[in-house]
Amino acid sequence: MFGQAHVTQQGEAESIFRDMIVGFGSWEFGPTDLKNPFASNERSVHLWQGDEDKLVPVELQRYIAEKLPWIHYHELPGGGHLLPAADGMSEIILKALLIKE
Numbered sequence: 001m002f003g004q005a006h007v008t009q010q011g012e013a014e015s016i017f018r019d020m021i022v023g024f025g026s027w028e029f030g031p032t033d034l035k036n037p038f039a040s041n042e043r044s045v046h047l048w049q050g051d052e053d054k055l056v057p058v059e060l061q062r063y064i065a066e067k068l069p070w071i072h073y074h075e076l077p078g079g080g081h082l083l084p085a086a087d088g089m090s091e092i093i094l095k096a097l098l099i100k101e
Contacts, residue, residue, distance in 0.1 A: 016081065019055060032063075036070040046072045046096060048089075050079020072096075 038044065049061040058075065065073035074096065076083060083089060 012082070016055065019081070023056060032067040034068060036068075038070070041070070044070055044072050046074060046093075048074045048076065048079075048083060048093065050076050050081065050083040050086075052078055053081045053083070055081045 047061060047065060049056070049058055051058045061073065062075070065071045076092075079086060084093075
């Protein structure tokens with residue numbers, strides 16, 4: 001799988017553990033309090049979420065994307081937590097970013 005070594009360079013268990021520290025740790029802000037970093041709307045933020053992610057609930061990402069309209073939300077059926085390492089994902093992401101597919 002292209003990029004798998006980079007995504008899990010410390011091992012899959014360690015990568016998931018670090019994601020859990022970030023996801024379930026204490027934050028200094030609420031995600032829905034974020035302001036659009038592109039004031040003139042010349043760019044946007046894209047968020048990809050697998051609907052079978054066992055660490056980050058898909059309902060949470062849907063809620064955040066609904067509250068922050070400057071986020072382009074992409075939900076992929078069958079995708080899990082290590083979605084960026086999935087076969088073909090780099091092409092899907094590049095097409096979305098470069099040619100707005």
